[in-house]
Amino acid sequence: xxxxxxxxxxxxxxxxxxxxxVLMFGVGSVMFRGFFSxxxxxxxxxxxxxxxxxAVGMTFVIISGGIDLSVGSMLALSTMVTSSLLxxxxxxxxxxxxxxxxxxxxxxxxxxxxxxxxDLPPFIVTLAGLYFARGLCYVVSVDTIAxxxxxxxxxxxxxxxxxxxxxxxxxxxxxxxxxxxxxFISRSTKFGRTVFAIGGNEQSAVLMGLPVARTKVLLYxxxxxxxxxxxxxFTFYTLSGYALDGSGMEMDAIATVxxxxxxxxxxxxxxxxxxxGVFIYGTIQVLIVFQGTLNSWWTRIAVxxxxxxxxxxxxxxxxxxxxxxxxxxxxxxxxxxxxx
Amino acid sequence: MVGWKSLTRNKLFWPIVALAILMLFNxxxxxxxxxxxxxxxxxxxxxxxxxxxxxxxxxxxxxxxxVIATKGIDISVGSIVAISAxxxxxxxxxxxxxxPxxxxxxxxxxxxxxxxxxxxxxxxxVSRVGMQPMIATLILMVAGRGIxxxxxxxxxxxxxxxxxxxLGQGYWLxxxxxxxxxxxxxxxxxxxxxxxALGLFIxxxxxxxxAARFAGINAKNIIFGVYxxxxxxxxxxxxxxxxxxxSADGNNAxxxxxxxxxxxxxxxxxxxxxxxxxxxxSIVGALxxxxxxxxxxxxxxxxxxxxxxxxxxxxxxxLLQSGKFRSTFAAMFGxxxxxx
Numbered sequence: 001x002x003x004x005x006x007x008x009x010x011x012x013x014x015x016x017x018x019x020x021x022v023l024m025f026g027v028g029s030v031m032f033r034g035f036f037s038x039x040x041x042x043x044x045x046x047x048x049x050x051x052x053x054x055a056v057g058m059t060f061v062i063i064s065g066g067i068d069l070s071v072g073s074m075l076a077l078s079t080m081v082t083s084s085l086l087x088x089x090x091x092x093x094x095x096x097x098x099x100x101x102x103x104x105x106x107x108x109x110x111x112x113x114x115x116x117x118x119d120l121p122p123f124i125v126t127l128a129g130l131y132f133a134r135g136l137c138y139v140v141s142v143d144t145i146a147x148x149x150x151x152x153x154x155x156x157x158x159x160x161x162x163x164x165x166x167x168x169x170x171x172x173x174x175x176x177x178x179x180x181x182x183x184f185i186s187r188s189t190k191f192g193r194t195v196f197a198i199g200g201n202e203q204s205a206v207l208m209g210l211p212v213a214r215t216k217v218l219l220y221x222x223x224x225x226x227x228x229x230x231x232x233x234f235t236f237y238t239l240s241g242y243a244l245d246g247s248g249m250e251m252d253a254i255a256t257v258x259x260x261x262x263x264x265x266x267x268x269x270x271x272x273x274x275x276x277g278v279f280i281y282g283t284i285q286v287l288i289v290f291q292g293t294l295n296s297w298w299t300r301i302a303v304x305x306x307x308x309x310x311x312x313x314x315x316x317x318x319x320x321x322x323x324x325x326x327x328x329x330x331x332x333x334x335x336x337x338x339x340x
Numbered sequence: 341m342v343g344w345k346s347l348t349r350n351k352l353f354w355p356i357v358a359l360a361i362l363m364l365f366n367x368x369x370x371x372x373x374x375x376x377x378x379x380x381x382x383x384x385x386x387x388x389x390x391x392x393x394x395x396x397x398x399x400x401x402x403x404x405x406x407v408i409a410t411k412g413i414d415i416s417v418g419s420i421v422a423i424s425a426x427x428x429x430x431x432x433x434x435x436x437x438x439x440p441x442x443x444x445x446x447x448x449x450x451x452x453x454x455x456x457x458x459x460x461x462x463x464x465x466v467s468r469v470g471m472q473p474m475i476a477t478l479i480l481m482v483a484g485r486g487i488x489x490x491x492x493x494x495x496x497x498x499x500x501x502x503x504x505x506x507l508g509q510g511y512w513l514x515x516x517x518x519x520x521x522x523x524x525x526x527x528x529x530x531x532x533x534x535x536x537a538l539g540l541f542i543x544x545x546x547x548x549x550x551a552a553r554f555a556g557i558n559a560k561n562i563i564f565g566v567y568x569x570x571x572x573x574x575x576x577x578x579x580x581x582x583x584x585x586x587s588a589d590g591n592n593a594x595x596x597x598x599x600x601x602x603x604x605x606x607x608x609x610x611x612x613x614x615x616x617x618x619x620x621x622s623i624v625g626a627l628x629x630x631x632x633x634x635x636x637x638x639x640x641x642x643x644x645x646x647x648x649x650x651x652x653x654x655x656x657x658x659l660l661q662s663g664k665f666r667s668t669f670a671a672m673f674g675x676x677x678x679x680x
Contacts, residue, residue: 114658114659118662128654128655131650135645139645251482297485300486
């Protein structure tokens with residue numbers, strides 16, 4: 001019998017991402033004065049609250065072996081509809097939030113239905129969704145719409161003090177609630193476990209009698225819900241709606257999920273890992289700001305590079321995993337006494 | 341009715357019918373759509389404009405056709421267009437008197453070389469590392485825009501070198517010069533894929549890579565090759581785009597081209613599931629896309645909203661290509677499903 005190693009090979013990506021985050025934050029603290037502070041860490045939450053929310057939805061989709069490219073445009077559409085309903089139609093904030101969330105769910109349901117019912121590849125359906133939502137933004141308005149609504153203003157400027165002089169924004173609370181809900185759903189509900197089963201092997205999941213069809217549709221609806229909510233939180237952050245908001249954000253969301261150790265082939269992943277993925281993404285941005293001379297476009301290049309490294313890393317782990325499995329089974333086969 | 345049947349079986353039949361219907365619509369509803377005038381020895385008119393403006397998409401579609409035939413996808417083409425445009429613009433330089441910084445052929449050569457390198461990068465990730473085509477090219481799709489912005493220092497570079505304008509704006513024998521580039525590339529690609537076994541190799545890789553490998557086809561090299569070729573086509577497209585507007589805008593050059601390109605290929609009859617490909621079909625597909633765009637513009641609809649229409653068309657075409665949708669549809673009308 002092989003002794004069980006202390007670290008499960010499945011936890012390696014998670015460990016790597018944690019170490020990488022600590023390392024990056026450490027390097028920043030050594031290089032730049034004022035980098036290492038509680039507030040700077042909390043800023044990662046404040047500046048990326050919308051990304052955390054979006055990435056939670058994306059994690060579920062990717063664990064199921066699918067992909068949702070429409071999230072960035074969905075966020076933009078959500079900011080546009082929010083600002084337009086608030087400022088041009090003067091609706092009640094609660095109504096606006098409900099309508100925007102319903103819209104996200106509806107588009108997600110529609111795409112999920114196409115993917116599930118007609119076996120269409122998720123990326124092409126959601127790629128069309130990307131352009132559909134982005135185009136609708138321009139239908140709402142071509143210009144930026146500023147939000148002056150009272151409720152939005154309080155949400156944007158609100159500060160909640162924790163530990164000394166450090167503060168977080170109300171958006172962070174929403175993000176954390178979504179995060180905890182995501183962790184709970186993925187670990188302890190039938191829906192969450194079915195998502196993992198679909199990602200592992202869809203046919204087996206069907207044969208096990210799991211509600212694959214329903215789960216697959218709901219999955220995209222959930223992702224749509226998350227990106228619509230992310231859009232609302234984004235308007236708390238920017239206090240405006242603009243049709244070009246969140247362009248390329250689908251990549252950011254996918255990047256954070258992949259960096260967080262979720263396998264693109266599906267079946268393996270964790271919401272907590274995604275949180276660390278967001279931290280690393282945020283730290284890159286902060287590092288580039290602190291560095292000062294680099295163009296903000298370098299963030300994109302750096303994130304693309306990191307995703308690439310992590311994908312290659314995943315592939316290596318995967319091929320090692322299958323080799324180990326093969327060894328294990330062959331070793332077992334040798335040890336099994338031949339009945340004669 | 342043997343003749344009719346063989347006609348409808350021809351893969352080019354339906355794309356051409358779609359194009360004809362679109363043209364017919366324009367004949368009735370868009371005034372002066374078919375008017376072609378001769379000014380200064382060139383042909384002018386909407387139809388010529390469609391050919392001219394459709395050239396970049398046609399060029400992309402040639403490369404994309406081969407990629408999609410291998411059951412792959414390349415969504416980085418839009419970004420490669422931006423990179424190619426950026427590189428050629430920076431090398432020629434924005435000199436007001438039109439004196440190029442480097443010789444124009446040299447600048448074009450370098451831009452194409454960099455595009456091919458970008459394509460090879462995609463090919464490497466897909467064929468050697470084993471990443472899903474979607475993700476591998478998504479990395480370059482987003483990082484590529486960053487690279488394009490960094491090449492042009494995040495500015496729009498304007499060009500004044502007259503000879504370079506010929507590529508995208510020049511006329512030869514009364515027709516836009518870019519059309520000859522498209523024709524040349526299509527003929528070359530058709531010759532190489534149809535007169536040699538290469539086309540069959542590509543199709544067999546798309547239908548079943550494992551079987552292709554057992555048949556002695558080096559699937560990895562074929563896949564690597566098609567991505568490199570797609571990069572090259574995108575590079576040529578970038579040169580034409582840059583020359584048409586005589587400027588390079590890292591943010592907007594080639595924006596949304598990946599969807600248009602994929603749409604053209606899929607409309608042309610090549611299935612997203614890989615296998616048989618139709619180069620001429622893709623060209624007709626690109627013409628449909630361009631005619632659709634022109635028609636939308638002719639109705640004074642903002643260009644951004646055209647995206648919504650295109651997204652809808654993608655969804656519909658995907659549905660029509662899905663075997664499941666066809667069988668459901670057939671069942672609805674009480675027809676017996678055709679045995680495949």
